[in-house]
Amino acid sequence: MIPIHISPGQYVLSTEPIPFERRSYGRPRVKIAVYTIALNEAANAERWANSAVDADYRIVADTGSTDDTVERLTAAGVTVYRIAVRPWRFDDARNAAMALIPPDVDVCCTMDMDRFLEPGWRPKLEAVWAPETTALYCQTVYRSSVDDPAPLRSWPAKNFHHRWRYRFRRPVHEALVFSGETEVAASSSDIVMVEVQDLAKPTRSSYLPLMEVAHREDPDDSQICFWLGRDLMWANQHERAVPLLERYLALPTSKWAEERSEAMRYIARMQRQERLTWLDKARMEAPHRREIWxxxxxxxxxxxxxxxxxxxxxxxxxxxxxxGSYLDDANCWGFRLYDLGAIASWRLNAMDRAVEWGRAALELDTRNQRLKDNLDFFIRRKEELRASA
Incomplete structure (x- = not known):
């Protein structure tokens, strides 16, 4: 382990790159490095290391673990560097880790310690990575546990990139950005990186100060406007959250309809007098989302x-x-819509539909006594109307 101390903007420098197309092998066998930063990740260390074992290099920059993360990674054959980043920024830490990658590497894979690659990833990568490729999107799958194969959600993510001309930007919610002339991105949904839900980790509310820094550095960054506005809403700082979300909606880079509709939902929660107006805007923005309905x-x-x-x-x-996006709300796929629909049907004397939806609601929450009572009432009311017809 090599101790490395950096200050903001200073990183370990590597030698000049060897262009991929001038390598001396026939059908090029790319050299691959999997790398990340770590802090007290002992619970994930072996899983991370084992999933990346097919890489030529596995590199971790440890930022001050007090558990046995370093020892576990070292025992698994991972090259570990101890670094210190003050003041803390995720982009500085990740850029420092990237700078530790050897210069002969063609492809880098950035993979957090709570993630792991499914077996067979390397040949799949080599099959799609071309000399002109600068980045590759794999499929990231979010699961509740390692043993549960059912995905909570999934999305494509730029986790593979060329060794050169890439850096991380933003002190938090860091983005991998390309500094060359033309980024050539490939994709493969066959390469799967799994992220495991960890409810024991500190809440992301601790990221608020870093998001404030990110917003000061780039007020026109629409993603930071959205995330900061959302987190301020969660922190009950509504007077600050609403203007940020409104700014997000006004920025020309705010183009993703699903995220725009989510911002409108958030504003509706915080502005009671204008709630229906904002909800209707959200509906028009992304009518395919169940959440708004x-x-x-x-x-x-x-x-x-x-x-x-x-x-x-x-x-x-x-x-x-x-x-399938990170904006999906699991609560919207439970009993509640059927419950509300059944109540509306009863009020409108559409009792066949009230019984149908009342039964569907109960099937989704079988222990809910209120739903049981409602269904019994709907059935009785249906029979009463039929008898009086």
Whole structure:
């Protein structure tokens, strides 16, 4: 282990790159380095190391672990450097780790310690990486545990990149950016990187100060505007959150409809008097998302607007596919939309639908006594109406 101390903007310098196309092998066998930073990751160390064992280099920059992370990684054959980054920034730490990668490497894989690569990743990478490739998007899958194969969500992520002309930007929520003329990105959904949910880790609210720094450094960064506004909402700092989310929506780089609709949902939560206006904007922005329909349904239920509640519940229930993005809300796929739809149906005397949706709600939460009582009531009411017809 080599101790390295850096100050902001200073990194270990490597020698000049050897261009990929001038390497002396036939069908080029790319040299690959998997690297990351680590702090008290003993629970994940062996899994990370074992999943990356097919790499030519496995490199970890440890930023001050007090557990046995370093010892576990070293025992697994990983090259570990101890570094200190003051003041702390994730981009400085990751750039320092990247600078420790040997100059003969063609492809770098940035992989956090709570992630692991599924077997067979290397031949799949070599099959799609061409001499002109500068980056590759693999499929990142988020799971509740290592043993549960069901993904909570998945998305493509730029986790593989060329050794040269890449750096991380932003002190938190860091982005991998290319400084060359033309970035040539490939993709492979067959290369899977798994991230395991870890509820024991500190909340991301601790990132707020770093996001404040990121926003000061680049006020026009739409992603930071969104994330900072969202986290300020979670911290109940609504008077600061709303202007940031409104700024996000006004920026020309704010183009992803699903994220824009999410920002509108957040504003609706914080601005009660304009709630319905913002929810309707969110609906028009991304009508394919079930989340907005549940929000509308809750609003109409609170207003006792049964016809519009029926409309919102119907549209929401018809949305049967999750987007797969990090914005998906698991709560929207439970019993609540069916529950609200059944209530609206009862109020409108559409008892066949009330029974159908009441039963669907109960199937999704079988221990809910209120849902059981509601379904029994709907069935009785249906029979009463039939008998009186």
């Amino acid at each position: 549940l929000d509308l349904a809750e609003e109409f239920h609170g207003r006792a607007d049964w016809l519009n509640l029926f409309w919102a519940a119907t549209n929401g229930i018809e949305k049967t596919h999750r987007t």
